[in-house]
Amino acid sequence: MIPTDILIIGGGIVGQVTAIELAQAGAQVTVVDAGINAGSTANAGSLHVQMQSRFMRLYPDQVPDIEAALPLYCEAAEEWVRLDAAYGSFELVRKGGLMLAEDNSQLAFLEKKAAREAKKGVSVEMLDRPALERIAPWLGPQIVGAELCRNEGKVNPLVANLRLRAVADALGVRFEQDHICSLSVGHRVEAIGQNKTYRADRVVVAAAWGAGALVQGLGVMIPSVAEPLHMNITEACSARISQLVQHAERSITLKQFNSGQIVIGGGWSACDRGAHQVPAVDPLSLLGNVSLAARLVPTLGHVRIIRTWAGMNTTMDGASVIGPLPGCDKVVMAVPGDAGYTLGPLVAKLAASCILGQPDHSMIERYSPARFSA
Incomplete structure (x- = not known):
């Protein structure tokens, strides 16, 4: 006892x-x-604030709760800053998060989403391709614009x-x-x-x-429901990706640590093996996740994946x-x-x-x- x-x-x-x-x-x-x-x-260290397109697509009935919680997410990002100052460094970087659009319909979706987020106090801005070139020249040529959320960032978990x-x-x-x-x-x-x-x-x-x-x-x-998800990390590379990267329609998060390694994840499913075993990696998720990353950031096509793993996310309402x-x-x-x-x-x-x-x-x-x- x-x-x-x-x-x-x-x-x-x-x-x-x-x-x-x-x-x-x-x-x-x-x-x-x-x-x-x-x-x-098992976490990849993303500091999310803006509404994630993956979540909006998979759980449309829960979007109102996520939208109402946006002020909580803004305050949570600031709490990480306070925590890092008190006990860090956690390799905290807050240079914003980019949600990318590959066509005009995706860009229109992001514009509407950004307007809703701004009403809740989130610091967002729509960027066209020339504006993106100034902060993210490593993006693929098909990217037409993005939503920038200044509240977002990343830590090394x-x-x-x-x-x-x-x-x-x-x-x-x-x-x-x-x-x-x-x-x-x-x-x-x-x-x-x-x-x-x-x-x-x-x-x-x-x-x-x-x-x-x-x-x-x-x-x-x-x-509360366990949701097994998949992640990858690359070898160190010369790319300089300062922002958290997401996509308007596809499931992905992409960020670079101080080591130069890039973590690729964002909601690709893993194989559930029950509560008492670690989820298994799904080869289809591995291939889909890294190929999407290489499409968005072409230089990643030449970088090796050195580890891939799965872990449990939690979803509720x-x-x-x-x-x-x-x-x-x-x-x-x-x-x-x-x-x-x-x-x-x-x-x-x-x-x-x-x-x-x-x-x-x-x-x-x-x-x-x-x-x-x-």
């Missing part, structure tokens, strides 16, 4: 930042992570995860590798793991795609889940909506504020898990 003030279930970006916030406030914190299929350890873990360790946060099977709430919260049992005054559920199953027994049906469970304030949810790595630190900070009795109601009200209690 392991007693603690605060138990955090999930040791990814949300769990680590929540632990840091609470430990700095003087709490005794234990983080329990299953150690497999964590989105943060490998560096960020390691640095944040070191901060948490220095603060005395305890980390356990275990799979939590169930929660029960009485005078304290009891979490039954495969290896140990944990008791805490409060629990933060930061288990991403596993959050729904974990709290189902407490009467709340949160529709297009919105984050932040705050105490209805009728059970001892259990606080901290699950980002789409683009979980981008939103992670801000969601963590907001969840920690709930634990500390200082919730920012203006930011979390629309993301309350109470919307699922019916």
Whole structure:
């Protein structure tokens, strides 16, 4: 039996930042992570703000929730800047994100999307081909224009995860590798793991795609779903790609690290092998993903892919889940909506504020898990 003030279930970006916030406030914190299929350890490091065409195409019913959450995404990008200044460097670069158009119909779609985003406070601008040439001369000749979102950027998740873990360790946060099977709430919260049992005054559920199953027994049906996705990284190359690159219709993200390596991803599917095995790479996704990258940035056609992998993304209803469970304030949810790595630190900070009795109601009200209690 392991007693603690605060138990955090999930040791990814949300769990680590929540632990840091609470430990700095003087709490005794234990983080329990299953150690497999964590989105943060497979993430490619994109800092998304503008609405992603992939998500809009696949989940049109969820677009209103994503659009309403755009101010949260803007604030999340700023939270990464604050985090980088405090604990970095995470190789944070914020020179904007480009969403590319290859014909006039795609450009018209981006213009309408940009107008909607600007109304929500996102810093966007439409660029024609001459304007693109000045900042991205490496693009293929078929690109006719793009939407530039100045809020967007990129970090190196490998560096960020390691640095944040070191901060948490220095603060005395305890980390356990275990799979939590169930929660029960009485005078304290009891979490039954495969290896140990944990008791805490409060629990933060930061288990991403596993959050729904974990709290189902407490009467709340949160529709968190694991979505296996594919990614690639190249050898170091001489290209100088400063922006996060996406496409108006096709699924892709493309960004370059300080090492010169380029990470290519953006929502291509991987082969699901269940919750307890890492997803397998789908050869068709590999070929489709890298060939699209080479079409958009022709010089990449001469660069070798040195590693390809798959990991779990989390989808819900297009919105984050932040705050105490209805009728059970001892259990606080901290699950980002789409683009979980981008939103992670801000969601963590907001969840920690709930634990500390200082919730920012203006930011979390629309993301309350109470919307699922019916």
